[in-house]
């Protein structure tokens with residue numbers, strides 16, 4: 001965490017985005033010694049202990065940030081095993097590679113399930129989502145590490161949702177004849193999961209699809225483009241993104257280390273959004289195949305809800321496909 005003071009708001013169960021906490025570890029500067037928030041049910045250290053996640057504080061995180069700013073993303077090693085020597089830890093850090101590793105199979109669900117929860121009424125902010133009970137589009141969501149809020153937002157827009165594991169056969173999904181398929185966010189290198197690219201290829205063109213983050217990168221590859229590892233990823237809740245067609249700028253939440261190379265995309269695939277910090281590709285669409293995707297997180301609520309209308313666009317695409 002780059003913010004120096006962490007833990008003062010504690011942890012509340014309503015903000016969990018996953019069944020489990022998939023963190024390898026947490027490094028912070030200063031740990032708040034008290035919690036002050038009406039929603040908090042436990043402290044950060046209690047949460048980490050219960051989930052068996054290691055955390056360390058009193059670290060000069062500013063120095064780490066400055067180093068990363070010069071060198072780009074680096075691998076570090078964090079251990080609770082005091083018998084490990086510095087040499088062994090250095091060796092672990094030097095030999096671990098993120099590129100080429102399938103990180104999604106470890107965080108995906110193992111069985112399909114129905115998702116039924118929408119955004120709580122007290123938090124609902126969209127008039128469109130509030131009145132969207134009637135359509136009942138059936139969406140199959142591929143879980144590459146899906147954030148619950150994506151499922152909540154789709155549910156708020158009236159969708160019935162079936163979540164399936166990352167390796168679920170596309171043929172089984174097509175058999176269900178859903179109105180749309182969502183390819184979720186997920187960790188790691190999109191080039192390391194060719195089976196997921198094949199799934200996206202098989203579904204796209206037959207059923208309207210929406211890709212978010214990892215899902216966007218997989219769609220980019222499935223349509224014939226390529227992805228690359230960025231020097232620093234985009235992480236944070238305040239990335240400006242421009243919707244090219246309307247000129248509308250959204251303040252978006254982002255968390256990714258790879259990106260789709262706009263120049264690699266074949267004809268017919270449009271870059272719909274660009275990241276205004278570095279000009280990178282933030283969204284694509286392929287109208288002929290009823291496919292759309294975003295590199296950032298329209299479900300996130302870092303304060304602004306600027307990107308939420310993306311769910312509405314997906315609904316419109318499904319509606320059009322149904323022929324009304």
Ligand SMILES: NC(=O)CC[C@H](N)C(=O)O
Nearest residue numbers: 185186213214256257258
């Ligand atoms: N949040 C995500 O889906 C991350 C996308 C991708 N795996 C990356 O790191 O670039």
